[in-house]
Amino acid sequence: MSTAAEGSPPSATLRRVRVRVDGTVQGVGYRPFVYRVAAELGLAGWVLNDERGVLVEAEGAAGAIETFIVRLRADAPPLADVSGVETEDIPTSGEPGFQIVASERGGGATAPVTADSATCEDCLAELADPADRRHRYPFLNCTNCGPRFTIVRGIPYDRPATTMADFVMCDACQAEYDDPGDRRFHAQPNACPACGPRVRLLERDGAEVEGDDPLRTAAQDLLDGRILAVKGLGGYHLACRADDETAVAELRRRKHREDRPFALLVADVEAARGLVTLGEREVELLVSRARPIVLARRLPEAPVAESVAPRAPDLGVMLPYTPLHQLLAADTGVALVMTSGNVSDEPIAYDDGDARERLDHIADRFLVHDRPIATRTDDSVVRVVRDRPLLMRRSRGYTPAPLELPIASPRQLLGVGAEQKNAFCVAKDARAWPSHHIGDIKNYETLTSLRDGVAHFEALFEVAPEVVAHDLHPDYLSTRYAQEREGVELVGVQHHHAHLAATLAEHGETGPAVGAIYDGTGLGSDGTIWGGEILVGGLADFERAGRLAGVWLPGGEGAIREPWRMACSWLTQMREPLPAAFEPIAQQRWNMVARMVMTGVGATSTSSAGRLFDAVAAMCGVRLEVSYEGQAAVEFEALADPGAAEPYPFELQPIAPVIMNPQPAIRALLADLAAGVPVSVISARFHAGLARVTVEACTLAAQRAGTDLTLLSGGVFQNRLLLELTSAGLQDAGLRVLVPERLPPNDGQIALGQVAVAAARLADA
Numbered sequence: 206m207s208t209a210a211e212g213s214p215p216s217a218t219l220r221r222v223r224v225r226v227d228g229t230v231q232g233v234g235y236r237p238f239v240y241r242v243a244a245e246l247g248l249a250g251w252v253l254n255d256e257r258g259v260l261v262e263a264e265g266a267a268g269a270i271e272t273f274i275v276r277l278r279a280d281a282p283p284l285a286d287v288s289g290v291e292t293e294d295i296p297t298s299g300e301p302g303f304q305i306v307a308s309e310r311g312g313g314a315t316a317p318v319t320a321d322s323a324t325c326e327d328c329l330a331e332l333a334d335p336a337d338r339r340h341r342y343p344f345l346n347c348t349n350c351g352p353r354f355t356i357v358r359g360i361p362y363d364r365p366a367t368t369m370a371d372f373v374m375c376d377a378c379q380a381e382y383d384d385p386g387d388r389r390f391h392a393q394p395n396a397c398p399a400c401g402p403r404v405r406l407l408e409r410d411g412a413e414v415e416g417d418d419p420l421r422t423a424a425q426d427l428l429d430g431r432i433l434a435v436k437g438l439g440g441y442h443l444a445c446r447a448d449d450e451t452a453v454a455e456l457r458r459r460k461h462r463e464d465r466p467f468a469l470l471v472a473d474v475e476a477a478r479g480l481v482t483l484g485e486r487e488v489e490l491l492v493s494r495a496r497p498i499v500l501a502r503r504l505p506e507a508p509v510a511e512s513v514a515p516r517a518p519d520l521g522v523m524l525p526y527t528p529l530h531q532l533l534a535a536d537t538g539v540a541l542v543m544t545s546g547n548v549s550d551e552p553i554a555y556d557d558g559d560a561r562e563r564l565d566h567i568a569d570r571f572l573v574h575d576r577p578i579a580t581r582t583d584d585s586v587v588r589v590v591r592d593r594p595l596l597m598r599r600s601r602g603y604t605p606a607p608l609e610l611p612i613a614s615p616r617q618l619l620g621v622g623a624e625q626k627n628a629f630c631v632a633k634d635a636r637a638w639p640s641h642h643i644g645d646i647k648n649y650e651t652l653t654s655l656r657d658g659v660a661h662f663e664a665l666f667e668v669a670p671e672v673v674a675h676d677l678h679p680d681y682l683s684t685r686y687a688q689e690r691e692g693v694e695l696v697g698v699q700h701h702h703a704h705l706a707a708t709l710a711e712h713g714e715t716g717p718a719v720g721a722i723y724d725g726t727g728l729g730s731d732g733t734i735w736g737g738e739i740l741v742g743g744l745a746d747f748e749r750a751g752r753l754a755g756v757w758l759p760g761g762e763g764a765i766r767e768p769w770r771m772a773c774s775w776l777t778q779m780r781e782p783l784p785a786a787f788e789p790i791a792q793q794r795w796n797m798v799a800r801m802v803m804t805g806v807g808a809t810s811t812s813s814a815g816r817l818f819d820a821v822a823a824m825c826g827v828r829l830e831v832s833y834e835g836q837a838a839v840e841f842e843a844l845a846d847p848g849a850a851e852p853y854p855f856e857l858q859p860i861a862p863v864i865m866n867p868q869p870a871i872r873a874l875l876a877d878l879a880a881g882v883p884v885s886v887i888s889a890r891f892h893a894g895l896a897r898v899t900v901e902a903c904t905l906a907a908q909r910a911g912t913d914l915t916l917l918s919g920g921v922f923q924n925r926l927l928l929e930l931t932s933a934g935l936q937d938a939g940l941r942v943l944v945p946e947r948l949p950p951n952d953g954q955i956a957l958g959q960v961a962v963a964a965a966r967l968a969d970a
């Protein structure tokens with residue numbers, strides 16, 4: 206024992222520290238938590254939110270200070286995510302007591318705004334308690350739950366910077382807000398029936414429906430088969446009861462939403478179990494704070510109208526994530542369709558005036574409230590694959606949580622994403638903030654959404670992009686938007702390289718890795734349309750190590766909507782006669798496409814895996830035409846026999862770049878069709894064959910590149926069967942396999958990839 210310590214025992218020594226806490230620590234009850242811990246330990250000092258996070262000064266017995274520092278991380282409140290605690294000793298001041306100091310502005314900001322969080326157990330108990338002053342109040346929340354990202358207009362995260370700014374707290378709410386011992390201490394959206402937002406039920410013409418409980422009336426409307434527009438957290442939904450075919454079919458007709466499945470809201474896990482098969486992982490996701498839509502296999506006996514999800518094997522189910530949804534689900538006691546408030550591919554409506562205009566011809570009545578929505582945010586969508594979550598859409602509940610880039614950027618960045626399933630991403634140093642889902646930017650409205658979203662993120666995270674990364678495709682509106690930005694440097698990133706880089710980045714890897722990137726279409730470095738790629742590379746650059754054999758893509762967009770064209774392309778190339786499935790296609794149309802393929806006029810060459818799926822699905826008669834991209838492939842996958850299947854033979858031409866030729870597989874498929882083999886078997890054999898050749902090609906490329914790291918991404922890998930077979934095969938070959946988990950494998954990950962590539966290149970330069 207050292208003699209220095211003997212003179213004064215540590216517990217008696219007075220010590221003062223300044224502690225910097227980084228991470229998600231604002232708007233999550235962190236300051237009251239610090240206050241309570243300091244009070245318990247008898248410490249003096251203060252805590253405040255600043256632009257970076259939380260700053261604390263604490264003074265007291267040295268032993269208590271030690272404990273305090275440990276507890277700042279170990280006992281943090283449920284919504285907090287502490288990424289760093291830096292401590293510095295400073296002179297003692299002898300001040301009495303511990304205080305929470307009001308927020309101050311100034312300095313560089315990286316203070317995180319958190320994601321919206323589902324209603325907590327304590328709040329749910331109050332909601333259901335007739336004696337509570339917030340009984341049935343649809344906007345109750347506390348520091349452990351409630352709206353965040355969707356109501357935030359700026360930073361620091363305090364009430365004046367949210368859409369709650371105009372609601373003045375009543376005395377009771379203010380007392381909770383000011384009391385460090387209260388669950389609502391500094392809960393920015395704190396509200397009650399006396400002072401907070403109100404819900405109203407309106408007729409189409411704007412007249413308020415009479416009655417003292419608009420929610421009960423709305424619930425009765427739904428039970429009666431009416432279609433309601435419901436203003437939720439990130440936008441308007443359209444709702445009706447899910448077991449009423451007349452109501453659902455009418456909603457589908459009014460919405461022009463041809464075949465896309467509608468999501469369902471149910472009161473609890475038990476109700477969800479009445480609709481779909483749920484494993485442990487699915488349940489975890491359903492009850493998680495993010496409350497995404499979880500896609501799961503529908504039960505044959507599920508009491509759900511045919512029009513909810515025509516021909517789809519899965520249903521998308523979610524649990525209530527706000528008190529308003531909680532009350533609607535409980536009051537109706539039935540599964541409700543809860544689908545985006547929009548017409549076909551438009552963005553979800555979130556502004557009150559706009560919603561009234563756009564949804565006027567769809568909804569019978571409007572269930573609205575007077576708390577504005579700051580940012581349009583769709584529901585997130587997830588499915589479980591390989592016992593891990595696979596996000597199909599990352600938005601409400603997840604955004605704006607940041608990710609760490611494996612290579613920090615010397616300059617501030619913006620990635621504008623691709624065209625479909627657009628999301629953007631801003632980055633500073635090693636931090637990247639992938640945005641909420643913006644949508645398909647094919648029109649002015651979604652482009653505006655992208656512009657507004659970028660401006661909001663720039664303000665929120667104080668990022669001023671100096672470098673803007675974009676897709677190589679010159680016609681994407683996202684690319685044009687990048688080019689319109691003034692005073693910035695542009696970096697073009699190849700689409701499939703962005704998929705690879707995004708997957709590496711979210712796993713904190715830099716490569717080199719072999720990536721099988723399978724998607725619909727993306728412009729290649731050689732000017733042709735890629736989409737069945739074996740790439741080798743890291744964050745900064747890549748090589749095309751292999752691909753699917755090329756075929757003509759007849760008629761661009763037309764080929765996506767009409768999968769029979771891709772079948773025609775392959776069959777014409779192979780000089781195969783027409784299978785029976787194509788009888789509904791007029792000979793004249795078929796000949797026209799065949800001529801395109803033979804001459805190459807009006808056609809581009811493509812290696813797209815998505816289009817190959819379209820072709821074989823069409824050959825099997827699954828779908829000759831579709832109403833959304835990938836529909837034929839989704840249905841083809843759903844038909845697959847779950848048991849082991851003999852893989853169809855793909856030819857592998859091993860000289861680099863390796864070519865995976867599906868022709869022998871297609872021949873075998875045609876023979877099976879002719880022999881009357883069921884489509885379930887054909888589908889299983891096709892999946893097995895494509896997975897096998899992908900594993901072979903990746904193994905070869907990995908050997909050549911001297912790496913054991915592989916990854917799978919691109920929209921085609923939303924296909925559970927293909928993803929499972931391929932990743933299992935790669936693992937059996939002794940390779941490591943990365944799969945996107947925190948961002949989707951589809952184009953929702955492109956912006957993160959663009960940012961990761963730009964950061965790596967700038968760091969290299």
Ligand code: ZN
Binds near residue numbers: 324326348349
């Ligand atoms: Zn709560």
Ligand code: ZN
Binds near residue numbers: 375376397398399400
């Ligand atoms: Zn109040």
Ligand code: FE
Binds near residue numbers: 919
């Ligand atoms: Fe893509």
